[in-house]
Amino acid sequence: GENVEQHPSTLSVQEGDSAVIKCTYSDSASNYFPWYKQELGKRPQLIIDIRSNVGEKKDQRIAVTLNKTAKHFSLHITETQPEDSAVYFCAASKEGSGGSYIPTFGRGTSLIVHP
């Protein structure tokens, strides 16, 4: 089955700095890669996703890049703010004909943004 590795497990940055979280996956058939943000005591919520037919997607201060050859994808947060502090999860799944749609999650990255 799919295996998703996520690094780092903890990331501490100063407000205004950039933060990068990296994930690798093992199944080359995976084609959908969502990122979730989970604030303390809250539910995971989708913040951005990317499909394998694109290499990069951006939404204001967050962006995701995908390298299908290397089987890794990354989340980039620029101009970090204290409210970005949360646990971030990456995931990989297979869509389309024969796809299972079962997402495999990384272990999560705890991002701490210091004011």
Add this chain to the structure above:
Amino acid sequence: DAGVIQSPRHEVTEMGQEVTLRCKPISGHDYLFWYRQTMMRGLELLIYFNNNVPIDDSGMPEDRFSAKMPNASFSTLKIQPSEPRDSAVYFCASSLVYSGYLETQYFGPGTRLLVL
């Protein structure tokens, strides 16, 4: 839409007792997922349903766990008998597949289970 609804939000029980967690997915969603989240193991998929039919329950830890989806608007996850190691946050999530693409997976608020 109220989103995915879970009940109870908190459950404290004693070892050996039966626990039933409930979930109401977003109307129209045809996929329902049950997850368990702990510090040690992260977010684990336990089972998922498509159109009320269990598709993959390989994540269910053992026979003490069972899940049902009697209709499109209701699912239960039951633990009988419960054990302290079952203490975790249990999330239900629902989603929709449209034209072969999985739409956003929406999570419920979770049930915090503590087994003493």
